[in-house]
Amino acid sequence: MNEPRPPYLLIVADIERRITAGELRPGDRVPTTRAIVREWGVAMATATKALATLKESGAIESTSRVGAVVAARRLPARSSEGLDSDRVVRVAMEIADVGGLAALSPRRVAAELGVATVTLHRYLEAAAELPYLIADAAFAEIDYPEPPPGWRSHLRVAAHLQWEAYQRHPWLPRLVSITRPVTLPGLLAYGVWTLRAFDGSDLDARTRLHAYGTLVNYVRGTAVNIETEAVAELDSGMTSTQWGTARLAVDRPLITQVTEPGTELDLESLFAFGLERLLDGMTVVMAPRRSLRP
Numbered sequence: 001m002n003e004p005r006p007p008y009l010l011i012v013a014d015i016e017r018r019i020t021a022g023e024l025r026p027g028d029r030v031p032t033t034r035a036i037v038r039e040w041g042v043a044m045a046t047a048t049k050a051l052a053t054l055k056e057s058g059a060i061e062s063t064s065r066v067g068a069v070v071a072a073r074r075l076p077a078r079s080s081e082g083l084d085s086d087r088v089v090r091v092a093m094e095i096a097d098v099g100g101l102a103a104l105s106p107r108r109v110a111a112e113l114g115v116a117t118v119t120l121h122r123y124l125e126a127a128a129e130l131p132y133l134i135a136d137a138a139f140a141e142i143d144y145p146e147p148p149p150g151w152r153s154h155l156r157v158a159a160h161l162q163w164e165a166y167q168r169h170p171w172l173p174r175l176v177s178i179t180r181p182v183t184l185p186g187l188l189a190y191g192v193w194t195l196r197a198f199d200g201s202d203l204d205a206r207t208r209l210h211a212y213g214t215l216v217n218y219v220r221g222t223a224v225n226i227e228t229e230a231v232a233e234l235d236s237g238m239t240s241t242q243w244g245t246a247r248l249a250v251d252r253p254l255i256t257q258v259t260e261p262g263t264e265l266d267l268e269s270l271f272a273f274g275l276e277r278l279l280d281g282m283t284v285v286m287a288p289r290r291s292l293r294p
Helices: 007-021 033-040 044-057 085-099 106-113 117-122 127-140 151-168 185-198 205-236 240-255 267-286
Strands: 060-063 067-070
Touching (some): 007 117, 044 060, 044 067, 085 106, 085 127, 106 117, 127 151, 151 205, 151 267, 205 267
16 A cells, blocks of 8 residues: 655654654754755655644754754643543544644644643654544544445435535545545545445446545535635624625626526535536446447
């Protein structure tokens, strides 16, 4: 299986391992960007991103004379006894649910837990692993029902399960990739359950995977708007329907060029309508192939 993490995260993980193992101690210089380029054979931009990630996590800090060094270890505000990976991930998810991915960092998680940032190294291979872990945990929350009969009903339920996960965690769509998926248990469980919709069909492996990817990508693409809409509603104090009604007084002449004034369109109706049309299109793929006679 190919390593799912980008090169800069592998560099981050290795340097953090050296720090945790004591190979690099507080105040020791860390590899420069040029040294990283030479050692790992990566581009300068990748090396720069790795060091920036380490600095953001609090693992290293910049000094005026020496450059980047291992950050001074701070004593935890309270004992880390009872801390485990599940608790770390749970707190990280709560931070993301409130402030989005921009608010998530090992330093912020450590502060919420009342421990030193370096303590999290026991539970994370790399600081930037946190987003992958909370994405996996979000999918692991899904309670899968007994699949309904028929491929269409099965895929419809799968789409709604994914949609509901995005509603619980609006940051989640940004962490789901179709072409570069992260192979973690919660994400794999969703794929396995959804692909069961094609059991008994004569579809080849490539077609099954493309049909699955198309469904996931449709739901994800629509759900990207959930976070944006939530922010807009908070800023304006109006739902999308209320906002549309308020705009009628100003935009009516323009709206009438497109549709009847007052016609509603929100994310839920858009998702439901698009999903059914997507499933309509899949009937062409799922229908038994008949030989054509001249």
